[in-house]
Amino acid sequence: MKVTVTVNGSQVEAEVPDRTLLVHFLREQAGLTATNVGCDTSSCGACTVLLDGQSVKSCTLLAAQADSRAVQTMEGLASSDDPDAMHPVQRAFRAEHGLQCGFCTPGMVMAAVSLLAENSSPTEDEVRAALEGNLCRCTGYHNIVRAVLAAAGENQSAQAGAAAASERQA
Amino acid sequence: MSILGTRVVRTEDPRLLTKGGTYVDDMRLPGMARVTFVRSPVAHAMITGIDTSAALAAPGVVAALTAADLTDLGPPPPDDGSGGEVNETLPLPAGGPWTEPLFAVDRVRYVGEPVAMVITDDRYQGEDAAELVSVDYEPLPAVVGYDAALAGSTQLFPAAGTNVVVVGGAPADDSAFEGCEVVVERTFENQRLAPIPMEGRAAAATWEDGKLTAWVSTQNAQITRFVLAGVLGLDPGAIRVVAPDVGGGFGAKVALDRDAILVVWAAKHIGHALSWSETRSENLLGMTQGRAQRQTVKIGGSRDGRIQAYRLDIVQDAGAYPRMGGFLPFFTRLMATGAYDIPNVSAASTTVVTNATPIAAYRGAGRPEATAAIERAVDLFAAEIGKDPADVRRMNLIPDGKFPYQSPCGAVYDSGAYTGALDKVLAGAGYRELRAEQARRRERGDVLQLGIGVSSYVEITAADAAGGETAQLIVHDNGTATVYTGSSAHGQGHHTAWAMIVEAELGIEMAKVTVIHGDTDLIPLGTGTYGSRSLQLGGVAVHRTAVEVKEQARQLAADLLEASESDLELDTGSGTWQVRGDPASSKTWAEVASHAGDGGLTASVHHTAQPTFPFGSHVAVVEVDTETGKARLIRHVTVDDAGTVLNPVLFDGQRHGGIAQGVAQALYEEVAYDADGNPLTSTLVDYAAITAAELPSFELLTSETPADNPLGAKGIGEAGTIGSTPATQNAVIDAVSHLGVRHIDMPATPERVWAAINAARGTL
Numbered sequence: 001m002k003v004t005v006t007v008n009g010s011q012v013e014a015e016v017p018d019r020t021l022l023v024h025f026l027r028e029q030a031g032l033t034a035t036n037v038g039c040d041t042s043s044c045g046a047c048t049v050l051l052d053g054q055s056v057k058s059c060t061l062l063a064a065q066a067d068s069r070a071v072q073t074m075e076g077l078a079s080s081d082d083p084d085a086m087h088p089v090q091r092a093f094r095a096e097h098g099l100q101c102g103f104c105t106p107g108m109v110m111a112a113v114s115l116l117a118e119n120s121s122p123t124e125d126e127v128r129a130a131l132e133g134n135l136c137r138c139t140g141y142h143n144i145v146r147a148v149l150a151a152a153g154e155n156q157s158a159q160a161g162a163a164a165a166s167e168r169q170a
Numbered sequence: 171m172s173i174l175g176t177r178v179v180r181t182e183d184p185r186l187l188t189k190g191g192t193y194v195d196d197m198r199l200p201g202m203a204r205v206t207f208v209r210s211p212v213a214h215a216m217i218t219g220i221d222t223s224a225a226l227a228a229p230g231v232v233a234a235l236t237a238a239d240l241t242d243l244g245p246p247p248p249d250d251g252s253g254g255e256v257n258e259t260l261p262l263p264a265g266g267p268w269t270e271p272l273f274a275v276d277r278v279r280y281v282g283e284p285v286a287m288v289i290t291d292d293r294y295q296g297e298d299a300a301e302l303v304s305v306d307y308e309p310l311p312a313v314v315g316y317d318a319a320l321a322g323s324t325q326l327f328p329a330a331g332t333n334v335v336v337v338g339g340a341p342a343d344d345s346a347f348e349g350c351e352v353v354v355e356r357t358f359e360n361q362r363l364a365p366i367p368m369e370g371r372a373a374a375a376t377w378e379d380g381k382l383t384a385w386v387s388t389q390n391a392q393i394t395r396f397v398l399a400g401v402l403g404l405d406p407g408a409i410r411v412v413a414p415d416v417g418g419g420f421g422a423k424v425a426l427d428r429d430a431i432l433v434v435w436a437a438k439h440i441g442h443a444l445s446w447s448e449t450r451s452e453n454l455l456g457m458t459q460g461r462a463q464r465q466t467v468k469i470g471g472s473r474d475g476r477i478q479a480y481r482l483d484i485v486q487d488a489g490a491y492p493r494m495g496g497f498l499p500f501f502t503r504l505m506a507t508g509a510y511d512i513p514n515v516s517a518a519s520t521t522v523v524t525n526a527t528p529i530a531a532y533r534g535a536g537r538p539e540a541t542a543a544i545e546r547a548v549d550l551f552a553a554e555i556g557k558d559p560a561d562v563r564r565m566n567l568i569p570d571g572k573f574p575y576q577s578p579c580g581a582v583y584d585s586g587a588y589t590g591a592l593d594k595v596l597a598g599a600g601y602r603e604l605r606a607e608q609a610r611r612r613e614r615g616d617v618l619q620l621g622i623g624v625s626s627y628v629e630i631t632a633a634d635a636a637g638g639e640t641a642q643l644i645v646h647d648n649g650t651a652t653v654y655t656g657s658s659a660h661g662q663g664h665h666t667a668w669a670m671i672v673e674a675e676l677g678i679e680m681a682k683v684t685v686i687h688g689d690t691d692l693i694p695l696g697t698g699t700y701g702s703r704s705l706q707l708g709g710v711a712v713h714r715t716a717v718e719v720k721e722q723a724r725q726l727a728a729d730l731l732e733a734s735e736s737d738l739e740l741d742t743g744s745g746t747w748q749v750r751g752d753p754a755s756s757k758t759w760a761e762v763a764s765h766a767g768d769g770g771l772t773a774s775v776h777h778t779a780q781p782t783f784p785f786g787s788h789v790a791v792v793e794v795d796t797e798t799g800k801a802r803l804i805r806h807v808t809v810d811d812a813g814t815v816l817n818p819v820l821f822d823g824q825r826h827g828g829i830a831q832g833v834a835q836a837l838y839e840e841v842a843y844d845a846d847g848n849p850l851t852s853t854l855v856d857y858a859a860i861t862a863a864e865l866p867s868f869e870l871l872t873s874e875t876p877a878d879n880p881l882g883a884k885g886i887g888e889a890g891t892i893g894s895t896p897a898t899q900n901a902v903i904d905a906v907s908h909l910g911v912r913h914i915d916m917p918a919t920p921e922r923v924w925a926a927i928n929a930a931r932g933t934l
Contacts, residue, residue, distance in 0.1 A: 103193065128865070142868050
């Protein structure tokens with residue numbers, strides 16, 4: 001069947017077998033290999049991406065279910081690997097050493113982006129609960145949690161700064 | 171100020187955080203086909219027939235291969251004359267009657283053993299075609315567990331005549347216990363664990379113009395090449411092995427598994443680029459697992475708390491094929507007495523085969539098992555004499571004045587300050603206040619009881635330091651530098667650490683230092699990363715190349731500046747050579763390297779050393795719900811001393827990951843089989859891999875006792891795991907000890923804790 005997905009703002013159109021999973025569509029048809037497959041039971045979250053802004057495990061959806069919808073992967077968060085150009089969550093993962101081998105990282109980062117979109121100032125317990133579906137074997141989660149909290153703080157101070165700026169303008 | 175010892179964020183991360191890494195499954199080779207294995211669905215059976223014809227007729231199938239196709243291998247290794255005796259000090263697969271085949275030939279010995287492979291254009295076709303390979307199995311009784319293996323009524327290797335692979339250690343001499351006022355004896359299980367690197371096993375390969383190129387998810391490309399050359403009968407020069415980004419290893423990617431060998435062989439056999447990345451379900455069946463020891467401890471001493479005798483008897487389950495199964499208990503015995511000065515010790519082990527996934531290294535590899543046993547034994551002893559377990563530890567720790575310490579088990583502990591580490595962690599945790607809070611909860615009869623667990627550990631790192639590690643450093647004529655390391659990164663941050671070492675020694679800033687690892691065409695000699703060896707061997711090797719390059723450069727700079735060598739100094743702040751007292755005269759690295767001539771400015775080192783012994787103490791605090799049995803870790807405080815810290819960011823990262831895996835063993839994780847050898851934990855739904863929601867943030871305290879090497883470094887990769895498991899297990903038992911509970915096996919699941927509480931009722 002023909003599937004058309006907007007991936008990181010670009011339209012990707014491909015003829016694929018009906019059973020093609022979204023994660024394989026992203027990796028093979030869209031050529032975006034950051035999103036990894038870490039299990040076969042929707043348990044590990046390495047394949048987490050945003051579908052119309054909501055985090056989903058892309059190994060648990062058919063590509064067909066994403067037809068005519070928008071997917072964002074970790075590659076879509078920043079325009080380059082220049083640390084200054086990175087998304088606040090990416091920057092925080094680096095600053096807090098929230099990754100080691102890097103395999104869970106794309107899914108973890110997208111899960112964190114999704115969490116902060118829903119809850120801009122989570123507590124540590126809320127971060128831990130929100131990331132329960134994303135396994136990491138290297139970091140013991142300690143620095144991932146710190147990174148998400150730091151990114152939340154950065155967002156808030158950025159928002160506060162913007163609010164203050166708009167107040168001044170007013 | 172030197173960059174060493176400062177917090178430096180990783181150079182690896184921008185790429186991993188934006189484009190993602192390049193793991194084996196990300197390789198796209200021209201014409202590449204996919205490998206899917208056909209694996210045994212039964213634990214023990216004879217194979218009476220294999221029919222691949224239906225699979226060959228399926229869509230997209232390129233080939234279907236079995237043991238019958240293995241016609242182009244190298245000659246088997248020569249008979250070592252051991253007559254099937256296993257050398258328990260070598261971490262090699264056992265040969266002779268214990269030989270592990272590539273494809274199963276006429277018998278399968280565990281669920282997941284590779285029997286055949288199908289090669290297809292895409293991976294979905296592979297899943298379909300693998301289903302069409304018909305294998306006839308004639309089931310045999312399965313050998314499950316230690317007792318069935320020891321009984322030997324069913325044997326996995328009839329030619330061996332026994333399920334016992336190797337016996338090691340001294341025969342027990344119990345006379346030392348006769349003089350003890352108190353003796354406690356107990357049997358524990360140190361359960362089987364799955365390593366679960368987030369990237370499973372993977373390999374890709376091409377055979378072109380007489381050269382084999384293999385990309386393998388491995389902890390050691392050079393050893394991988396050595397193994398491939400032997401099995402395939404090729405000159406090592408005809409093989410290039412590349413370790414691309416590797417998504418974690420934890421010991422399970424030290425050895426080259428038969429599956430990966432078969433993928434590389436098949437690429438050559440059919441002349442087709444191939445790629446294989448296992449599914450998680452395959453990973454939980456086929457990747458080697460860890461631990462799997464039954465331990466019987468006997469500990470004796472005086473009523474006032476002095477430990478006088480300790481005995482450890484181990485049965486090691488090696489799984490279906492004895493790889494490191496003989497080797498791991500060697501380490502457990504070596505480290506049996508842990509951090510304590512115990513005069514009378516005996517440790518013995520018996521390694522058996524069972525119809526289960528083979529056992530090999532997993533984060534700690536034999537040493538966590540030793541620590542778990544002695545730390546549990548010390549708590550049992552303390553409970554028996556009614557003393558605080560921290561006090562009993564302090565009374566028996568090896569005193570600072572005794573280093574280097576010759577342990578009765580044969581190890582020489584290089585340096586340590588064990589009592590200081592214990593006191594520091596107790597103070598950091600607020601031990602006395604915790605005990606007071608525990609007393610209040612006990613007094614009130616709270617449902618949520620508090621448990622405080624202590625462990626003191628010492629472990630051996632770079633155990634094979636005599637094998638050493640390689641490094642080459644080149645300073646280029648544009649002032650940049652390249653490091654080629656034989657060590658192998660898979661998350662530890664080698665690229666950052668090695669660049670820091672070069673910057674510290676030469677003043678060439680990190681951004682100008684490129685670090686390359688894991689490519690045998692560029693680095694033919696190397697050993698890799700395991701056993702917490704990288705920094706103290708590979709890192710020191712890099713340091714030594716920098717020192718050598720500096721001495722070469724001194725001559726060149728002296729020549730350029732027309733000064734005597736003794737008047738020259740390197741300003742590591744600016745990375746320039748200067749004549750002492752004349753800062754206006756200076757030469758950059760670019761200028762000096764340009765002056766070096768054809769050979770360039772380069773040094774190569776193969777650094778060998780002695781093992782080191784990191785140590786520390788952990789305090790775990792748990793809450794146990796006495797009605798449901800659920801235990802939850804609420805705090806974990808540690809002092810981990812691995813010598814001088816090169817980069818606290820990386821150092822603490824290793825501790826965090828180690829602690830989490832250790833806690834996972836104490837509370838959650840276990841590989842289980844049913845009575846017929848069917849795995850019950852073959853997916854991440856069933857295997858309780860620890861998550862963020864089950865852990866607190868950790869409280870890390872520092873202690874640095876330098877090791878005797880230029881960086882002062884010991885290993886830190888495994889220490890967290892070694893210390894945290896017994897601290898957590900002891901904490902759970904401590905939480906319910908007032909109810910009469912003396913021991914709970916790991917993992918301390920709600921069911922086990924609840925059962926222990928109920929069994930203890932009425933014993934008080």
